[in-house]
Ligand SMILES: *[C@@H]1O[C@H](CO)[C@@H](O)[C@H](O)[C@H]1NC(C)=O
Ligand SMILES: *[C@@H]1O[C@H](CO)[C@@H](O)[C@H](O)[C@H]1NC(C)=O
């Protein structure tokens with residue numbers, strides 16, 4: 089297969105210290121009412137996000153001009169009512185936008201997109217998507233040129249501070265999902281307003297804006313990676329990733345609930361990754377509505393989130409803590425490795441058996457990183473693939489349990505080695521060593537990816553290595569670098 093350059097590393101960051109973020113969510117949510125016409129009222133902002141994420145080089149004014157034009161021309165979005173299909177609106181908005189870029193001679197970014205403009209429909213959008221650039225090295229110290237000034241601006245024109253924030257954030261983070269940008273813009277605006285009334289504004293800005301900035305940076309990376317998984321791996325892998333993440337969060341929910349949710353979330357990611365901000369905003373608010381309507385079956389931790397209005401619900405649920413582990417002693421995992429009917433299921437209904445294993449394993453091991461769980465999953469899949477061809481398969485796959493433990497043990501071992509190495513070399517030399525190490529291990533990475541990756545890894549080591557054993561493991565798996573996956577093992581689904 090040519091052109092196969094799968095991401096062989098997935099970097100997952102933990103969600104920011106939720107408490108600080110949740111505080112700013114609550115502060116901002118306080119003044120928002122639950123609006124039925126959320127989409128319509130925010131259409132301008134939503135369109136700005138879409139435009140700025142595609143036309144990253146355009147100025148604020150240029151983006152505003154295009155947004156005016158689009159909102160004016162998108163007939164289908166004007167009559168939008170809650171019960172009507174909004175997909176026509178999103179489709180029209182997107183098509184109109186792409187046409188607008190392609191038909192406008194003087195447009196700043198047009199040159200760049202000329203090859204995309206020669207093709208049509210779905211292919212055109214795909215082509216535009218390829219031009220999005222997420223510069224992870226971009227220093228995103230948010231430009232607050234003069235704090236007094238921002239407070240004056242706010243008095244004169246309440247909206248412009250928020251709109252500028254939306255513009256800057258969208259162009260800097262072209263893969264960050266629209267609903268998140270909307271939420272964070274509300275948090276930002278609330279923070280600015282409250283700081284402008286403070287005596288010491290500088291201090292207030294530092295305290296209130298830092299968590300917002302940090303969250304945006306981390307979640308943007310995460311969204312970008314989810315998009316890459318969606319593009320570079322098949323849909324089974326994306327779904328497996330969602331299944332693990334959801335199960336860790338909601339270990340009490342039953343398999344059918346989790347499996348359905350995983351499918352929905354995967355589809356939503358796809359929509360959001362395609363840059364269709366209207367559909368992404370709508371899809372997410374529907375998903376969150378669904379989630380809240382079933383909260384008792386899903387998780388006990390999301391109740392306070394479900395009381396919030398639309399723009400805040402989603403972010404709050406995503407950042408809620410994992411639910412407590414249920415008592416699973418009566419349902420031993422051994423049915424996957426000791427039951428004589430495993431091969432029959434594997435052969436007849438593989439698509440039921442494997443996700444169910446993944447679910448049962450994840451809910452028992454919420455302390456393990458996604459990467460480790462996926463590796464265990466791949467080991468199990470390969471094991472059955474091999475054993476079920478044999479005369480006595482049970483004898484063969486009954487070694488599964490030890491094999492899973494070995495995978496977990498190896499990942500402990502790797503972390504221990506890293507920490508030992510760091511202690512020996514010191515932080516600066518440790519980073520250099522990591523670069524050398526991983527240049528050999530994953531030659532597929534570009535120089536920039538490699539530096540970013542090893543930097544994250546070194547940062548995680550600095551933070552986590554001083555902790556004790558088990559805490560250290562969780563911290564490493566959870567906070568910084570996540571994993572280097574051998575391409576084949578993640579692509580095991582073919
Ligand atoms: C919230 O709304 C009230 C009344 O609508 C207004 O007086 C107050 O300033 C608002 N608070 C914030 C933080 O925006
Ligand atoms: C504002 O707070 C910062 C940080 O705490 C401090 O360094 C500065 O002196 C304070 N400024 C005023 C005018 O109080």
Ligand SMILES: *[C@@H]1O[C@H](CO)[C@@H](O)[C@H](O)[C@H]1NC(C)=O
Nearest residue numbers: 122124373374377378381398
């Ligand atoms: C959530 O879904 C229910 C049932 O589908 C619907 O009646 C309700 O209006 C929705 N709520 C919101 C806020 O969209």
Ligand SMILES: *[C@@H]1O[C@H](CO)[C@@H](O)[C@H](O)[C@H]1NC(C)=O
Nearest residue numbers: 341342343344345382384385
């Ligand atoms: C899963 O949970 C839901 C909600 O509690 C319930 O309606 C459904 O019957 C359960 N499914 C299974 C297979 O137990």
